[in-house]
Amino acid sequence: MHFYYNPLDKACKSRTGAFPRGSLVTFRLYWDEAGAMPDHLDARFVFWQDGKDRTPLSMHRTENGFAVTLRFHQTGLYFYYFRIGDAYYGCGSLRDGTFMPQANLAVWQITVYDESYHTPDWMKGGVMYQIFPDRFYRSGKLPVGKGKILRDDWGGVPSYRPNEYGKVLNNDFFGGNLKGICEKLDYLQSLGVTVLYLNPIFEAYSNHRYDTGDYLKVDPLLGTEDDLAELVTEADKRGIRIVLDAVLNHTGSDSRYFNKYGHYDSVGAYQSLQSPYADWYHFREFPDCYDSWWGIDTLPAVNEQSPSYQEFVFGKDGVLRHWLQLGIGGYRLDVADELPDFFLEKLRATVKDARSDAVIIGEVWEDASNKIAYSERRKYLQGHELDSVMNYPLKDAIIGFVESGKTLQLRETLYLLIDHYPKETLDCLMNILGTHDTARILTVFGGKNCANKDEMAVTSLTVSERDLAKRMVMMAAFLQFTLPGVPCIYYGDENAMEGYQDPFCRRCFDWLHTDRELFAFYQKLSSIRKQFTAFRDGEYDEVYADSGCIVYVRRNTEQTVYLWVNNSSGEYAIRFRGTFYEHLTGKTFSEKLEFGPKSYGIFTRTK
Numbered sequence: 001m002h003f004y005y006n007p008l009d010k011a012c013k014s015r016t017g018a019f020p021r022g023s024l025v026t027f028r029l030y031w032d033e034a035g036a037m038p039d040h041l042d043a044r045f046v047f048w049q050d051g052k053d054r055t056p057l058s059m060h061r062t063e064n065g066f067a068v069t070l071r072f073h074q075t076g077l078y079f080y081y082f083r084i085g086d087a088y089y090g091c092g093s094l095r096d097g098t099f100m101p102q103a104n105l106a107v108w109q110i111t112v113y114d115e116s117y118h119t120p121d122w123m124k125g126g127v128m129y130q131i132f133p134d135r136f137y138r139s140g141k142l143p144v145g146k147g148k149i150l151r152d153d154w155g156g157v158p159s160y161r162p163n164e165y166g167k168v169l170n171n172d173f174f175g176g177n178l179k180g181i182c183e184k185l186d187y188l189q190s191l192g193v194t195v196l197y198l199n200p201i202f203e204a205y206s207n208h209r210y211d212t213g214d215y216l217k218v219d220p221l222l223g224t225e226d227d228l229a230e231l232v233t234e235a236d237k238r239g240i241r242i243v244l245d246a247v248l249n250h251t252g253s254d255s256r257y258f259n260k261y262g263h264y265d266s267v268g269a270y271q272s273l274q275s276p277y278a279d280w281y282h283f284r285e286f287p288d289c290y291d292s293w294w295g296i297d298t299l300p301a302v303n304e305q306s307p308s309y310q311e312f313v314f315g316k317d318g319v320l321r322h323w324l325q326l327g328i329g330g331y332r333l334d335v336a337d338e339l340p341d342f343f344l345e346k347l348r349a350t351v352k353d354a355r356s357d358a359v360i361i362g363e364v365w366e367d368a369s370n371k372i373a374y375s376e377r378r379k380y381l382q383g384h385e386l387d388s389v390m391n392y393p394l395k396d397a398i399i400g401f402v403e404s405g406k407t408l409q410l411r412e413t414l415y416l417l418i419d420h421y422p423k424e425t426l427d428c429l430m431n432i433l434g435t436h437d438t439a440r441i442l443t444v445f446g447g448k449n450c451a452n453k454d455e456m457a458v459t460s461l462t463v464s465e466r467d468l469a470k471r472m473v474m475m476a477a478f479l480q481f482t483l484p485g486v487p488c489i490y491y492g493d494e495n496a497m498e499g500y501q502d503p504f505c506r507r508c509f510d511w512l513h514t515d516r517e518l519f520a521f522y523q524k525l526s527s528i529r530k531q532f533t534a535f536r537d538g539e540y541d542e543v544y545a546d547s548g549c550i551v552y553v554r555r556n557t558e559q560t561v562y563l564w565v566n567n568s569s570g571e572y573a574i575r576f577r578g579t580f581y582e583h584l585t586g587k588t589f590s591e592k593l594e595f596g597p598k599s600y601g602i603f604t605r606t607k
Contacts, residue, residue, distance in 0.1 A: 005097035018111035047080035114383025125536025126194030128488035137180035158503040178223040192526020211252030241329030249338040336362030337373040429485030445472040456500035
């Protein structure tokens with residue numbers, strides 16, 4: 001007994017992917033055998049809303065299978081499978097239906113989102129660039145910073161060894177600043193950047209600045225609020241929006257609000273339970289036993305239920321509105337999993353009220369549509385919280401494909417994202433290959449393992465190893481730029497920077513030595529993205545795939561763009577009617593395209 005069902009085929013599911021509340025959707029099963037379907041056979045569509053009882057609906061017979069139509073009146077997650085006779089028919093490889101035992105039945109998911117949900121159009125089709133501010137570019141002399149280790153050896157190895165108390169302080173600064181970023185805006189514009197994401201810029205003790213000291217003050221080592229305003233203005237002239245990192249789950253212990261060391265002219269929560277900030281934190285035993293992020297005592301966790309903290313963040317004169325009024329394009333939310341749904345809903349309402357086209361990007365490392373954090377199912381993508389997330393699943397899938405040459409994980413991941421995410425989210429996903437939290441992509445592909453950080457500090461690739469790794473980076477970047485979402489370049493990846501895990505992935509940008517070939521390749525990819533609106537909002541369709549090669553299309557009502565990636569040792573030929581132009585090589589071909597091992601390309605019809 002054989003049937004066909006795939007939720008990404010509109011013949012099977014009339015609304016593919018996630019869909020808005022109130023949608024009427026038809027689900028169809030197709031008999032996939034020679035001869036007529038047996039008369040005695042029946043089918044039921046078994047579905048349920050997340051956390052509720054299962055509902056079996058009888059499907060009516062069609063000429064070639066079964067069908068059922070229903071309307072979804074509530075936002076949320078739904079799950080479903082089919083019961084055909086006494087057999088269970090669930091979600092198999094690549095989302096295809098397959099019969100399987102009830103004990104390990106895999107089910108499909110439906111995401112229903114609010115019908116008013118919309119994400120910023122300016123984000124779609126663009127190119128992001130992430131900067132770790134202390135390490136990008138320093139304009140002027142090294143500043144003075146009390147209690148900080150200020151280094152004048154730009155490009156030196158960041159401090160990584162623990163002190164005598166076993167703590168890594170992250171308090172060495174190379175002096176990268178906002179004026180430096182401003183001076184390099186022409187460089188970023190030449191790279192095709194349209195969105196600039198900055199790691200935290202607010203006053204803090206550490207160089208990563210995830211231990212916020214003052215949410216309403218730019219860190220003096222980076223500059224002033226006027227410097228940020230100038231950066232926003234100058235970036236806007238070049239068509240670049242600024243996205244800031246919002247760290248709202250915890251503060252620094254060395255902060256105006258906690259003030260553990262008495263460095264601020266405030267009465268912090270650590271100093272007194274009568275502090276105006278006392279209810280921002282939870283003390284198990286005052287003052288030294290308190291909740292903190294992952295048990296790190298320099299990062300005391302904030303109580304998001306606190307009315308005064310909510311007013312501080314969401315109020316008329318609150319943190320979010322303060323920086324939005326300066327003209328920034330939105331926020332990336334650090335550890336979004338740690339922020340409760342009610343808090344994220346208030347955050348979205350505040351941000352969109354202050355600037356309706358601002359973007360909200362969450363740090364989520366898994367499938368954000370169904371993430372469970374702290375035993376709670378999250379509602380990130382149901383229309384009231386996030387616009388986008390950092391696309392770690394695609395990152396892992398791209399790296400896996402480039403390293404292994406096997407397409408299955410990449411195809412599975414793509415299908416899952418397209419099936420689970422709203423199209424509004426899919427088009428502005430933050431597609432990464434590396435970040436400040438991961439090893440640099442060139443180092444990943446270099447394949448050298450280190451036993452400890454002492455080895456990481458001194459290990460680098462040989463010339464031949466770099467060359468091979470760079471070819472792999474190019475293939476990965478090709479996928480990053482052409483699959484659904486918005487590519488995000490981690491600063492220096494376009495310049496073949498190396499680096500293992502934190503802090504070696506946070507080295508200073510090398511402005512003296514440039515990899516012109518790799519930079520030109522990124523420029524070319526950005527130029528092609530800008531040329532075709534199909535990369536902004538086009539559908540993704542797979543034309544052909546085998547174990548090592550994928551041919552796919554990005555298509556909207558205006559354009560159709562064809563792409564291939566062959567990571568195998570084989571050669572392929574594609575036959576078409578008409579004449580086509582390949583945009584990476586500039587070659588024209590008619591009727592047939594031949595491509596060899598380890599190749600990729602983009603082509604469109606000319607006539």
